Amino acid sequence: MNVSESKDMVKILKALANPVRLRMIASLCEKPKNVYALAKELNLPYPLAYLHLGGLKKLGLVKEVREEKKVEGLPTVKYYAPSDFSFVLTPKNIQKLFQRKKEAVK
Amino acid sequence: MNVSESKDMVKILKALANPVRLRMIASLCEKPKNVYALAKELNLPYPLAYLHLGGLKKLGLVKEVREEKKVEGLPTVKYYAPSDFSFVLTPKNIQKLFQRKKEAVK
DNA sequence: TTTATATATCAATAATTTCTGATATATTTA
């Protein structure tokens, strides 16, 4: 996972700066599961879980895994697991992120 | 810096999940400076800079440094620098953070 | 002495994020 833009890093930090989404990642770390099961486990209304997981998925922090799928046709149940990201937050790394990324023309 | 509680981690992530505050850390990394100078450099109204820096200071992500201080009495100008934090964001670390921190009584 | 520098706060608004409740649809199990 390559985070070249500071904007992308902000998006990822925003996604991770939420207790519900962190709990989701923690839970999916133990065992991949579908949104419905996740919602039940974390005691969340399904649409909320769906929304939060959608955000994580969109940023690539969580991925769809095909586990225990029903053969014969498309899978009815979608399983999710965390993707193996690693972000090291230090002042130096933050500084690098905000160094003029756009070189002056000529 | 010891982040034992998941709540503390969420607070820190929220503090870092903001472009203004990240730019502040990046700028203070180059050279410690006061809020006024920081506000000018980043083109922010002073109260906004004051507020954002206050948040970072409160969480210990930024610290006051006594540099170029006027001797004789207290310093008129307060200089700030990033403290040397390091947070590694991985699914495993997030999982650890949310493992039942409270052991059942007896 | 006037202007620029500097810190500190606050009230109100603006913007964003989060959450709830509703709807639609389909499959699977009892």
Place this chain on the structure above:
DNA sequence: TAAATATATCAGAAATTATTGATATATAAA
């Protein structure tokens, strides 16, 4: 066939964050 499982969306409300503009105060420089 009725209930539970499952995905997908949305509109609106609620809550939180971010921003602006105002005020007060003080020091330092021109």
